[in-house]
Amino acid sequence: MAAWPGPLADIDWSRPWLAPYRTIGEPLAEAVRSGATLTTLLSAEADCRGLVNAVGRRVHFIAQSELPKGVAYETHIHATGGVPTRDNLHDFFNALIWLHFPQTKARLNAVQAEQIALHGQQVRGAVRDAATLFDENAALVMSADAELHADLRAFSWRRLFVTRRAAWADCRVLIFGHALLEKLVSPYRGITAHAWLTDGPAAPRWPDADLAGALAATPLASRMLTPLPVLGIPGWWSGNSDPAFYADATVFRPGRRDARSARIA
Structure with a gap:
């Protein structure tokens, strides 16, 4: 990969998973490519929006080198509001999610900081792992269609994407995970999100x-x-208009899930 900020040129903001972030993200990327400092730009954007963390600290972006030795990343954000940021796509997208979902990011950070305080930095545990998984790889699936939810939870890929394909017209998907957005800069069939299912396609543009x-x-x-194999979403990848796209069992795997799980109203 080209040295920073070269990778910013690889972002195709017209892609359906990136288009929702284009208004803010594209000008930021262009400014950095023109020589602006990423953390300075991001902090100014955060200030314009009045971003604060769970304990009311002003959210701002600092160089990774400013993170004190031995202090956990999550602990530092919770205590100071300073988000250590490297010059790379991963941290660029992390900041972009902070700008669009500040309350959610603050909540996840609070959970992680609390778990570190309880169990120490080296012991992750189930709650901290779940918070990290959501933070890095979640996709929000908003639909009032209970059958779509059930098919997704049951790994019923053909019914979900072929037989009932039209149901996706009333479904809205937003990529939340910043690691997921980073992967999708260079998309490939096997990219899989972890979906958080909610009722109602008419949710606010940013349901923070x-x-x-x-x-x-x-x-x-x-x-x-x-x-949720992301490129299986109708309209998100040209190749998936052919039902044969979903025959790849290495991506669209069979499985079983508890019908009560994976859905929050």
Whole structure:
């Protein structure tokens, strides 16, 4: 991969998974490519939006080198509001999610910091793992169609993507995970999100407050998330208009899930 900021030129903001972030993301990327400092730009954007973390600290972006030795990344953000940021796509997308979902990111950070305080930096545990999985790889699937939810939880790929393909017209998908967005800069068939299912395609454009509230009200667990091969979503990849696309069992794998899991109303 080209040295920073070259990779920013590889971002195709017209892709359906990136288009929702284009208004803010594309000008930021262009400014950095023109020589601006990423952390300075991001901090100015955060200030314009009045971003704060779970304990009211001003969210701002600092160089990774400013993270004190021996202090956990999550602990530092929770205590100071300073988000250590490297010059790479991973941290660029992390910051972009902070700008669009500040309450949700603050909630996830609070969970992670609390777990570190309870168990130490080296012991991850189920709750911290679930928070990290959501933070890195979640996709929000918003639909009032209970059958779509059931098919996704049951890994019923052909019914989900072929037989009932038209049902996706009333479904909205937003990529939340910043590691997932990074992967999708160079998309390939096997990229799989962990889907968080919610009712209602008419949710706000950025359902930040609702999502943060749901995470606060529900103890986090990995079972709440269900696999979703992202390029299988109708309209997200030209090749998936052919039903044969879904015959690849290495991507669209069979499986069983508890019908009660992976859905938060």
